[in-house]
Amino acid sequence: MSKRTARNPTMSISGYETSVVRCAIVVGLVIAGIVWITVYTHVAMDAAEWTKGFGKKPHTPFPWMSDLHKWNYLIGFGLAFLGLIISAHPKTPMGRGRGVVVGMLGCFLLGLAWIVTYYFVAQSSTAHVPVMDKLDQMNLIVGVAFMAVGFTFATKWE
DSSP states (O other): OHHHHTOOOOSSSSSSSOHHHHHHHHHHHHHHHHHHHHHHIIIIHHHOOOTSSSSSSOOOSSHHHHHHHHHHHHHHHHHHHHHHTTTTTTGGGGSSSSHHHHHHHOOOOOOOOHHHHHHHHHOOOOOOOOHHOOOOOOOOHHHHHHHHHHHHHTTTHH
């Protein structure tokens, strides 16, 4: 290798270029998932849980969201998980080097913490976590889904 080539730092350390578009999609999907669940729980859930014959139906600016009921959780978590899965691509910082380990361990631990917290909250009559209260046994699916996303990071580990 000549000295001229050795002094020319054109390649990144990991050998991959970072795609700004892919990173923006990742951030957008994760934020969209969080916002979807937040809007449903704060704005549209009252109208979704209203039973006919018990008072006046609550007004909601998103009646279509109220009609989806618990499917809103699937949409919200699905968007967030899809964003995390896309972040495991080598063209994002989370998809290479230490980012893979951070993403993998982070998703594994978050899934474990979600399940353990659900079991503690489910046994307690005084502690209430807003989203976990409504999901009931589907909290196990959310915890396992976080761990499944961790496995997508594990497949990228070198």
